[in-house]
Amino acid sequence: MKYPILILGGTAEARRIADLLGADRRYAVQLSLAGRTRSPAEHTVPLRVGGFGGVEGLARYLRAQDFVMLVDATHPYAAQISANAALASKLSGVPLIALRRAPWSPQIGDRWRTTSSVSDAVAVLGPSPRRVFLTLGRQDLLPFEAAPQHRYVIRSVDPVDPPLKVPQAVYFTGRGPFKEAEEEGLLLEHDIDVVIAKNSGGPASYGKIAAARKLGIEVVLIDRPSLPEVLKVGSVDELVRYLAHAFPPV
Template sequence: MRRVLILGGTSEGRALATTLVNEPGIEVESSLAGRVRDPRLPDGEVRVGGFGGVDGLREYLRDNRIDRVVDATHPFAARITANAAAATHLLGIPLLVLRRPQWEPGAGDRWTPVASLDAAAAALPRLGRRVFLTIGRQGVDAFADADAWFLVRAIDPPDGRMPARSRLLLDRGPFDLEGERELLRGNDIDLLVTKNSGGAATEAKLVAARELGVPVLMVQRPPVPAGVAVTADVAAAGDWVRDPSRH
């Protein structure tokens, strides 16, 4: 029996769990970080909560006799990806990173790429005064002292300080184009700040920004650790899990 741990929290992780949960000869468990109050749970066995860094994850993998790991966490969950790379390397367990493709700018887009949330906050004064901030609940405090008005959208309330002039909108995608247009127009948004998470569920805001001529500050993804295999395809990840040569 092959035991597989999916580090989940994304639609890709849920889709992979659905693919594997009834597969003969495979036991699949999904692990969620527990940072969202009401997460969408994948099929099959689920654990919720952190592992306690590299050492805790290594102990969990060893004690539960995990044969391979698929990291299907959010593209910006750099810490767990680094921990997974280190722990699996120490134990000689195969690791695959399952990441949706990132968004790419097209004709009419006015994107400014930045390396971090702090860099995005520093760039604000010259780009916009009414900002649509769609970075999730973590990292909002990087904009707490910015001289601008913010529409902050997240699934759960942000961890840290909110900008002094702001409105909090708690909502979960997928979002449609008509609704995103109305948000931008109705709030007089002149700048969109977002992470390059990729995926169709939240892409409509980028289309709306393009149509309305709203510039975008695009926070770039952290790199995947060197030497780690990566795929954007759920079916390919399933084939990787099934491959008997990976041991």
């Protein structure tokens, strides 16, 4: 007998969880991606791409596939997906556990400003032209069209299409993890004076934060959204240990 487990993914942690559980004979793992990334990374377990049709659709899918556990390993800013997962778990009766990585904490030398939204981050830039490094998702970039006086360097997993309606913007694609030395070189090459990012936590995208600290560059961090209170762990290893205890070998 194998225990069917559905992982809501889209993060490096979700890939690692899928790899570890997929290699364990007691589990039958399926990884679900929202489909926002055009070219997702390769995975070692069966993959499902696309939405479920809201809370009720996810609940029906959980029941129909006889899943015994739902794992929320989505991005810390995927608030709607996490909310749907919590409600679908209650509707279906399938238990839920969430991986919630800790946010970054300021260190000596950091020049951080925090905002509650992308629009607030745009306002923080001010009226004078600045050289801005943006590392937000494509769907979060549109508000920066309201500040065309700045020069933007934009990194995203997928190409930004259509491009922003601003006169000065450089685009390139990349998928983490990004090393601190590489990020430092990028910031220096483009003469960046402010970095705008989400406080995602974890090591994969921390390089730019460490590089900005070293160079004395300001960082504007967008606060995390509120997420539902559910059973949660802080690391991949904790999650795997929890499942191993919940589903012993048979």
